[in-house]
Amino acid sequence: MPASAAIDLSVALGRLRLPNPVLVASGTFGYAREMAPFVDLTRLGGILPKTVTRQPRQGNAPWRTIETPAGMLNSIGLDNDGIEAFAANHLPYLATVGCPIIVSIAGRDEAEFVEMSALLGEQPGVAAIELNISCPNVSGGVDFGTNAPMCESLVRACRAATTTPILAKLTPNVTSVAEIAKGAEAGGADAISLINTCQGMAIDWRRRRPLLGNVIGGLSGPAIKPIALRCVYQVAQAVKTPLVGIGGIATIDDVMEFLVAGASAVQLGTVNFYNPTAATTVLDALPGALAELGAGCVADVAGTLQLPPRA
Numbered sequence: 671m672p673a674s675a676a677i678d679l680s681v682a683l684g685r686l687r688l689p690n691p692v693l694v695a696s697g698t699f700g701y702a703r704e705m706a707p708f709v710d711l712t713r714l715g716g717i718l719p720k721t722v723t724r725q726p727r728q729g730n731a732p733w734r735t736i737e738t739p740a741g742m743l744n745s746i747g748l749d750n751d752g753i754e755a756f757a758a759n760h761l762p763y764l765a766t767v768g769c770p771i772i773v774s775i776a777g778r779d780e781a782e783f784v785e786m787s788a789l790l791g792e793q794p795g796v797a798a799i800e801l802n803i804s805c806p807n808v809s810g811g812v813d814f815g816t817n818a819p820m821c822e823s824l825v826r827a828c829r830a831a832t833t834t835p836i837l838a839k840l841t842p843n844v845t846s847v848a849e850i851a852k853g854a855e856a857g858g859a860d861a862i863s864l865i866n867t868c869q870g871m872a873i874d875w876r877r878r879r880p881l882l883g884n885v886i887g888g889l890s891g892p893a894i895k896p897i898a899l900r901c902v903y904q905v906a907q908a909v910k911t912p913l914v915g916i917g918g919i920a921t922i923d924d925v926m927e928f929l930v931a932g933a934s935a936v937q938l939g940t941v942n943f944y945n946p947t948a949a950t951t952v953l954d955a956l957p958g959a960l961a962e963l964g965a966g967c968v969a970d971v972a973g974t975l976q977l978p979p980r981a
C-alpha cells in the first residue's frame with residue numbers, strides 16, 4: 671500500500687490538467703472573492719464561478735431558495751451581470767487566485783454558447799469552459815441537455831470555437847442521462863459533469879401557494895447524492911470521456927464513492943453554504959483514503975466498482 675505522502679493527486683480531464691480532483695460547483699461559491707477569507711483557494715482543484723450568460727439576467731422572482739430535508743431547493747434563474755461584466759469585474763481577480771478557473775456559461779441558443787466560448791477562450795486565467803446545458807430554472811438553452819443530437823452539435827460547435835478544454839454539465843431530469851452523455855462525447859467534450867439539480871417544488875398548503883417564485887426549482891444537497899451516484903455509474907458504463915461527479919458531496923466518503931462509481935473528479939456544491947471549508951477538509955483526507963485502497967493516484971480508483979455476480 672503506497673504511503674499517503676507518495677500519492678499523486680493530479681488528474682487529467684481530457685486536455686485539462688488539474689492539481690487535484692476536488693473542485694467547487696457553479697452557483698455555490700460566488701465569484702470566489704467572498705470565500706477567500708475562509709478557504710485557502712490555492713488548494714482547490716478548481717473553482718467554477720456562477721454561470722455567466724451573454725446578456726445580464728435579473729433571475730427569478732423570490733423566494734429563490736428554500737431549505738428541505740437533507741437539501742435545498744433553488745430557483746435563482748441564472749442571475750448574473752452578463753459576460754462583459756464578468757470579464758471586466760470577476761475574471762481579473764479569479765485569474766490571480768492560484769487554482770484552475772473553469773468558467774460556466776449558458777446561452778439561449780447555440781450561437782450564444784459559441785460566441786461566449788470564443789470570447790472566454792481568449793481570456794487569460796480561463797483553464798476550461800463548462801457548458802451549463804442543464805439549468806432547470808431558465809427557459810431556453812435547456813433543450814441541449816435533454817436531446818442527444820443537439821448536445822452533440824453544441825459541444826462540437828463550442829469545441830471548434832476555442833482551444834480551451836470544454837466540459838458539458840448534464841441534467842438528471844431526463845429518461846437516459848447516458849444517451850445525452852454519448853452526445854457530449856461524440857461532440858468532443860473533454861469531460862462530462864453530472865449532475866445539475868433535480869427538479870422539485872415546495873408548497874404552502876394553507877395559502878395554496880408554491881413557495882418558490884418560479885414555482886419549480888432545483889433540489890440539491892445530500893438528498894440527491896444517490897441519484898447523482900446512479901447517473902455517474904450509468905454514464906461511466908456508456909462513455910470513455912472522464913466524468914466529474916456532482917450532487918450532495920460533503921465528506922471524504924462521498925468523494926470516494928463517486929470516484930469508485932466512475933468519476934475522475936468531483937465538485938462540491940450545496941455544502942459550501944453550510945461548511946465552506948468542506949473542500950479543503952476532504953482534500954486533507956484524500957491521500958489517506960486513496961492509500962487505503964492501495965491506489966497511487968486518483969485514476970487507480972476511478973470506475974473500479976465491483977458488481978455482484980449476476981444470479
Ligand SMILES: Cc1cc2nc3c(=O)[nH]c(=O)nc-3n(C[C@H](O)[C@H](O)[C@H](O)COP(=O)(O)O)c2cc1C
Pocket residue numbers: 695696697698720721735742744746748774802805839865866867889890891892894916917918919937938939940941
Ligand atoms: C443556489 C444554487 C445555485 C446554483 N447555480 C448554478 C449555476 O449557476 N450553474 C450551474 O451549472 N449549476 C448551479 N447550481 C447547481 C450546482 O452547481 C450543482 O450541480 C448542484 O447543486 C448539485 O450539487 P450539490 O448537491 O453538491 O449542491 C446551483 C446550485 C445551487 C444550490
